[in-house]
Amino acid sequence: MCARPKVTFNNVSKKYTLQQKKFDKILELFGIKKNSKSFYALKNISFTVNEGETIGVIGINGSGKSTLSNILAQVVPPTSGEIEINGETSLIAIAVGLNNNLTGLENIELKCLMHGIKKEEIKRITPLIIEFADLGDFINQPVKTYSSGMKSRLGFAISAHTNPDIMVIDEALSVGDQTFYQKCLDKMNEFKKEGKTIFYVSHSVSQIRSFCDKTMWIHYGELKKFGNTKEVLNEYSNFIKYFNELSEEEKAAYKKEKMSERQIGKDLKIQSRRAQGKKVKKNKLNKKFMLELLVLLTFFFISTFLMFLDGGHAKGIQLLKKFDISKAESEMINVPEKRELSNKEKSFKVEEINRAGYIISEKESVFKSLDLDNPFFKLNFADKIYVNRKINDLYEITSDNKTGFVKQENVSIPVIPYEQQDFDLTRYLEALPESFVTSYHYYLAFLNSEEEEIEDKIRGKTGEEFDENGNKYIVFGKVKYKLNSDLLSVGIVVNDLDLQKINLDRLIENATLTSKDKKIIYILANDYEYIFNLNFNTLTISEVKK
Amino acid sequence: MKAVFEILKEQIFNYHLIFRLAKYDIKSKYQTHYLGGAWQFLNPALQILIYWFVFGIGIRQGNPIDGVPYLIWMLAGLIPWFFISPSIIQGSNSVYTKVSMVAKMKFPVSVLPSITIISNAFNFAFMIVILLLIIFLYGINPGIYLLQLPYYFLCLMFFLYAVTLLFSTISTVFRDFQLILQSLMRMMLYLLPILWDMEKLPEIFVKILKLNPLYYLIDGLRNTFLAKEWFFDDWIYMSYFWITTLLLIYIGSLLHIRFRKQFVDYL
Numbered sequence: 168m169c170a171r172p173k174v175t176f177n178n179v180s181k182k183y184t185l186q187q188k189k190f191d192k193i194l195e196l197f198g199i200k201k202n203s204k205s206f207y208a209l210k211n212i213s214f215t216v217n218e219g220e221t222i223g224v225i226g227i228n229g230s231g232k233s234t235l236s237n238i239l240a241q242v243v244p245p246t247s248g249e250i251e252i253n254g255e256t257s258l259i260a261i262a263v264g265l266n267n268n269l270t271g272l273e274n275i276e277l278k279c280l281m282h283g284i285k286k287e288e289i290k291r292i293t294p295l296i297i298e299f300a301d302l303g304d305f306i307n308q309p310v311k312t313y314s315s316g317m318k319s320r321l322g323f324a325i326s327a328h329t330n331p332d333i334m335v336i337d338e339a340l341s342v343g344d345q346t347f348y349q350k351c352l353d354k355m356n357e358f359k360k361e362g363k364t365i366f367y368v369s370h371s372v373s374q375i376r377s378f379c380d381k382t383m384w385i386h387y388g389e390l391k392k393f394g395n396t397k398e399v400l401n402e403y404s405n406f407i408k409y410f411n412e413l414s415e416e417e418k419a420a421y422k423k424e425k426m427s428e429r430q431i432g433k434d435l436k437i438q439s440r441r442a443q444g445k446k447v448k449k450n451k452l453n454k455k456f457m458l459e460l461l462v463l464l465t466f467f468f469i470s471t472f473l474m475f476l477d478g479g480h481a482k483g484i485q486l487l488k489k490f491d492i493s494k495a496e497s498e499m500i501n502v503p504e505k506r507e508l509s510n511k512e513k514s515f516k517v518e519e520i521n522r523a524g525y526i527i528s529e530k531e532s533v534f535k536s537l538d539l540d541n542p543f544f545k546l547n548f549a550d551k552i553y554v555n556r557k558i559n560d561l562y563e564i565t566s567d568n569k570t571g572f573v574k575q576e577n578v579s580i581p582v583i584p585y586e587q588q589d590f591d592l593t594r595y596l597e598a599l600p601e602s603f604v605t606s607y608h609y610y611l612a613f614l615n616s617e618e619e620e621i622e623d624k625i626r627g628k629t630g631e632e633f634d635e636n637g638n639k640y641i642v643f644g645k646v647k648y649k650l651n652s653d654l655l656s657v658g659i660v661v662n663d664l665d666l667q668k669i670n671l672d673r674l675i676e677n678a679t680l681t682s683k684d685k686k687i688i689y690i691l692a693n694d695y696e697y698i699f700n701l702n703f704n705t706l707t708i709s710e711v712k713k
Numbered sequence: 714m715k716a717v718f719e720i721l722k723e724q725i726f727n728y729h730l731i732f733r734l735a736k737y738d739i740k741s742k743y744q745t746h747y748l749g750g751a752w753q754f755l756n757p758a759l760q761i762l763i764y765w766f767v768f769g770i771g772i773r774q775g776n777p778i779d780g781v782p783y784l785i786w787m788l789a790g791l792i793p794w795f796f797i798s799p800s801i802i803q804g805s806n807s808v809y810t811k812v813s814m815v816a817k818m819k820f821p822v823s824v825l826p827s828i829t830i831i832s833n834a835f836n837f838a839f840m841i842v843i844l845l846l847i848i849f850l851y852g853i854n855p856g857i858y859l860l861q862l863p864y865y866f867l868c869l870m871f872f873l874y875a876v877t878l879l880f881s882t883i884s885t886v887f888r889d890f891q892l893i894l895q896s897l898m899r900m901m902l903y904l905l906p907i908l909w910d911m912e913k914l915p916e917i918f919v920k921i922l923k924l925n926p927l928y929y930l931i932d933g934l935r936n937t938f939l940a941k942e943w944f945f946d947d948w949i950y951m952s953y954f955w956i957t958t959l960l961l962i963y964i965g966s967l968l969h970i971r972f973r974k975q976f977v978d979y980l
Contacts, residue, residue, distance in 0.1 A: 268741040470953035581780040
């Protein structure tokens with residue numbers, strides 16, 4: 168047998184802190200150590216194990232066997248000392264890492280995956296594991312229905328097939344029955360022949376005797392003896408015999424003495440010179456970390472600062488490029504064309520929109536320039552416009568081939584184009600003046616007619632009016648026709664609505680568009696467009712524009 | 714920075730492992746329920762109905778936001794939230810709940826949060842498809858803006874990993890953190906533009922709320938679905954988001970590497 172060391176322990180200790188308050192634990196995290204009572208689960212353990220050896224670990228309850236096996240499997244880091252392990256370790260304890268909700272078969276794949284085994288390899292070994300575990304139909308049942316023996320069989324079967332170099336078996340076989348135990352023993356002998364290192368943790372003298380080459384006796388956290396199985400087991404048996412013959416008081420006294428030895432443990436000074444060398448290196452690394460952290464934090468604060476600057480990124484660009492905003496504004500030309508805009512884009516947040524929109528204020532001025540001091544023309548509520556782009560908080564819009572700027576807040580841009588809806592005017596007839604109601608079909612028939620024809624066919628003209636945009640109206644009592652520049656009637660305005668008789672809630676519910684104060688209501692119906700103006704008690708009806 | 718690269722390398726080398734384990738995660742989560750995987754969609758569907766009823770019909774009276782029907786507007790924010798919220802909460806708890814299972818073998822603990830994120834992402838991908846269908850049915854066409862969807866997925870993944878890596882370490886060492894996190898996340902639902910439009914608030918509030926990187930993600934995804942804005946339009950906010958994420962993953966990796974050997978001691 169070649170003498171390559173597989174596992175080397177050098178002065179390994181594991182300290183647990185006793186009865187610690189949560190708060191102390193946190194203090195300890197930040198390096199403020201309080202002198203709390205601690206307990207040595209393992210104390211100054213040193214040994215070397217070579218390839219292909221089978222080591223029994225024996226000791227009475229609470230002597231630190233399980234801690235040792237956890238450290239061997241690298242589950243738990245030691246508090247101090249050095250460990251050198253050449254190869255992969257695998258810990259077999261009862262039902263470790265089995266997911267209760269998954270079936271046995273799924274658990275096999277899951278655990279193999281976690282061990283980092285390749286897909287093809289998993290496919291190859293799965294039938295072997297199933298055969299070894301010998302669970303029958305239970306393999307397709309969730310693990311929570313398994314008995315403890317079944318769980319440990321499955322656990323052992325999986326671990327045994329993941330092909331570890333070093334196996335740590337911690338009391339795992341004590342739940343299995345004799346037949347399974349024999350099976351495991353055969354498997355372990357197979358491993359032995361393959362030259363694998365096995366640690367067998369148990370307090371059963373007979374099991375260790377039949378199987379292990381060497382044995383270590385862990386006694387109250389210390390390595391009492393390590394050597395030939397026969398010798399160690401003899402000594403252990405003698406101790407057990409001696410201990411059992413002691414009276415109860417003596418036993419308790421013995422235990423107490425050993426325990427207090429484990430608890431004091433302040434004489435332990437394990438920091439070697441090498442550890443100090445590491446510290447210097449660590450300080451250097453810390454400096455590097457601090458520098459990186461500082462750079463990141465600086466960036467973080469700069470970007471936070473920029474977030475709070477007025478105007479967000481527009482200002483940010485200015486800061487970076489030192490762009491003079493006042494100059495740029497004075498150069499702004501009244502009706503900017505696209506090319507000019509692109510020159511100035513740096514100082515304005517421009518966003519292309521190119522969608523249809525509606526005016527939602529009662530009367531809206533359109534301005535010639537971005538500073539809004541040069542009125543261009545006026546638009547009314549629900550006038551359809553085309554929004555070209557957004558510049559800061561203004562929209563550049565086009566209406567009747569004229570382009571100007573309006574405030575963003577007074578324009579609504581629907582994502583979906585408004586659809587025509589069913590709207591029944593007869594429901595609202597009782598709110599309208601009688602003179603209109605009696606012959607409203609007749610009145611509506613003269614939409615899109617010439618002025619002369621209307622004056623010819625409808626009796627009772629009472630006058631003519633002009634509004635501020637120069638549109639002409641012909642008035643027939645409470646009804647008037649609005650004429651466009653070609654003197655065609657484009658709308659009927661009905662005055663004197665009786666608001667008491669209108670169900671306003673229902674009206675607003677049906678509205679396609681309402682002004683902000685909900686006083687002007689626009690309805691796009693199948694036949695006509697209706698605008699109810701609750702401020703002036705008027706209803707305007709016009710034909711749907713295509 | 715070495716720590717960050719080391720952690721990221723572990724994710725890339727173990728991507729196969731992450732995906733397979735995520736699959737098992739989903740499987741074991743719903744195996745004991747009669748309706749099984751259907752709960753992945755029933756649960757959010759019920760919540761959507763309630764939020765829509767309370768906020769859309771009750772509080773907003775069915776009025777649209779910026780011309781978008783409220784249901785659509787809400788879904789565009791709520792569906793990403795259904796991915797973000799459980800990912801952060803479960804991801805932060807992932808190390809604590811799984812390390813005992815994993816510690817008995819050589820296993821990169823840093824992939825535990827990734828597994829949680831990926832297992833939630835399966836669900837999220839499906840919900841996104843449903844969301845897109847609904848959006849198209851309502852006649853909204855995000856068009857070319859959908860191209861930035863991969864960018865925001867990348868943002869989501871990076872940010873979620875950065876946060877969960879950091880939080881998983883903190884909450885393993887300091888258990889109270891998990892409870893704090895849970896109530897914080899419950900608050901977040903209302904402090905993010907998910908159920909209500911925040912742009913109407915006084916500017917200073919909006920600016921403060923925007924410091925939350927989650928705001929960037931929710932807002933960005935909504936702008937994608939509703940075809941409102943490109944991700945590079947607000948480049949200051951974009952760089953703020955990435956710097957914050959970088960800072961988080963930097964601190965997260967350092968802490969993770971510092972504590973990963975001792976996780977078992979804190980159980």
